[in-house]
Amino acid sequence: MTGDSPRVVVIVQARMASSRLPGKVLADIEGTPMLVRVVERARRARTLDTLVVATTLDVEDDAIAGLCEERGFACHRGSTMDVLDRFYQAARQHQADVVVRLTADCPLIDPEVIDQTVGAFLDADPPVDFAANRLPGRRSSPIGLDTEVCSMAALERAWREADQVHQREHVMPYLYDEPGRFRTLQVWDDHDYSHYRWTVDTPEDLELVRRVYSYFNGRDTFSWKEVLELVEREPWLAKINAEVAHKTEYEVDSRWGRRSGGSD
Numbered sequence: 001m002t003g004d005s006p007r008v009v010v011i012v013q014a015r016m017a018s019s020r021l022p023g024k025v026l027a028d029i030e031g032t033p034m035l036v037r038v039v040e041r042a043r044r045a046r047t048l049d050t051l052v053v054a055t056t057l058d059v060e061d062d063a064i065a066g067l068c069e070e071r072g073f074a075c076h077r078g079s080t081m082d083v084l085d086r087f088y089q090a091a092r093q094h095q096a097d098v099v100v101r102l103t104a105d106c107p108l109i110d111p112e113v114i115d116q117t118v119g120a121f122l123d124a125d126p127p128v129d130f131a132a133n134r135l136p137g138r139r140s141s142p143i144g145l146d147t148e149v150c151s152m153a154a155l156e157r158a159w160r161e162a163d164q165v166h167q168r169e170h171v172m173p174y175l176y177d178e179p180g181r182f183r184t185l186q187v188w189d190d191h192d193y194s195h196y197r198w199t200v201d202t203p204e205d206l207e208l209v210r211r212v213y214s215y216f217n218g219r220d221t222f223s224w225k226e227v228l229e230l231v232e233r234e235p236w237l238a239k240i241n242a243e244v245a246h247k248t249e250y251e252v253d254s255r256w257g258r259r260s261g262g263s264d
Contacts, residue, residue, distance in 0.1 A: 006097035008118060010042055010051040011076075011090050013083060013171070014104035016060045020202050025104040026063060027200070029210055030218035034200065035064065037107040037213075039073055041220055045114035047122070048100065054090045056080040084168045088159040091152060098122070099155050101148040101171055107209050108144050108198045110224040117147040120187045129154040129182040130175040133189075140189040143246055144198030145224055148172050154182055196231060197241050198224075204241035211237060 014025045014035055026033045035053070043051045052074040055064040061077070068075035076093055078086035091099045100118060102109060113133065121131035132148040133141050150158075154175055158167070162174040175182045200206050215230060216222045231237045 006122070007049045007095055008047055008098045008100060009091055009094045009096035010045070010048045010100040010102060010114070011087055012038055012042065012051065012053050012102045012104050013087070014053055014055050014061075014064050015058070015080070016063060017058070017080075018105075018201070021200065021206065024200055024206065026067065027206055029107055029206075030213040032218075032220075033067060034107045034209075035067065035104045036071060037220055038102065038104050038109055039071075041107070041109050041111060042102055042114060043111075045111035045118070047115045047118040050074065050094055052076050052090050052094055053104070054078065054083075054086050056086070082168045084159055084162060084171050084174075087171050088155055091155060096152050099150055099152060101150075103146070103199075105200045106144045106146065106198070107200065108142075108212065108224060108227055109147075110145055113141065113145045113224060114147050117187050118149050120185060121149040124185055127183070128185045130172065131185040131187060132172070132176075133187040135176055135184075135186055138186065139194045140192045142193045142196035142198045142224070142228075144196075144200075146199075150175055193228065196228075196238060197244060197246065198227065199246075202241065202244050204244055208237060208240045211240070 016023050016025065018024050025035045029037055039051060039053065053064065053068050054076045055061045056079065057077050058080055065075050065077060076090035078089050087101065098121065100114065117131055117133050121128060124131065130150040134146050150172065158174040162168055167174040176184050197205065198209065200209055212227055212230065
């Protein structure tokens with residue numbers, strides 16, 4: 001985006017720690033680490049100005065920082081537990097007016113979906129503070145295409161005011177978990193595809209996305225609609241991870257002293 005348009009910064013959160021699949025963000029998918037798949041697909045979005053990977057200062061995440069340096073990806077390192085602070089500091093460093101949240105465990109993320117969500121946010125009349133294609137218990141897109149967008153002002157307010165563990169770890173809940181606190185917008189698909197799970201949190205999830213990439217011969221330029229056509233034509237694919245339970249925004253890392261989880 002250029003001219004007087006707001007500066008849109010996509011932030012991909014990534015860390016090596018994961019309760020169900022440690023190291024998943026660097027897992028190999030047809031010869032390429034998953035994080036690279038996410039970044040290369042996401043930065044094809046036309047609405048973004050820059051993309052930054054936000055990881056932690058933990059020694060184990062040196063591998064993520066090293067990969068970013070090797071690939072020329074912008075990288076910000078910050079708090080392990082307070083992901084909201086990590087996001088805010090990354091957004092401020094990169095002079096964001098609009099912040100887009102993605103996670104590094106969604107290797108089927110689609111630039112068209114990012115553009116659709118960012119476009120809905122920018123075009124909203126009256127303006128909104130937050131837009132997303134999923135909210136708790138309400139979605140129509142497959143799990144794994146999740147895109148959240150907010151203004152820098154809203155993110156800064158959340159950074160100042162959010163005091164619940166899940167609000168700090170999952171970044172955006174403060175913007176939508178109390179009706180009326182912010183102006184929010186949900187973006188819907190034409191049909192309900194919410195039963196499909198295309199994120200990676202377990203070995204079964206990883207097997208599914210590896211099979212998808214294998215079908216497309218390792219290229220990453222396919223669209224989410226092509227994946228949809230594939231899984232509808234080959235329904236056995238969706239059965240690979242059909243039994244995996246999806247985590248909620250209230251599950252948090254055990255190091256907070258609460259239920260185990262982790263959102264990177």
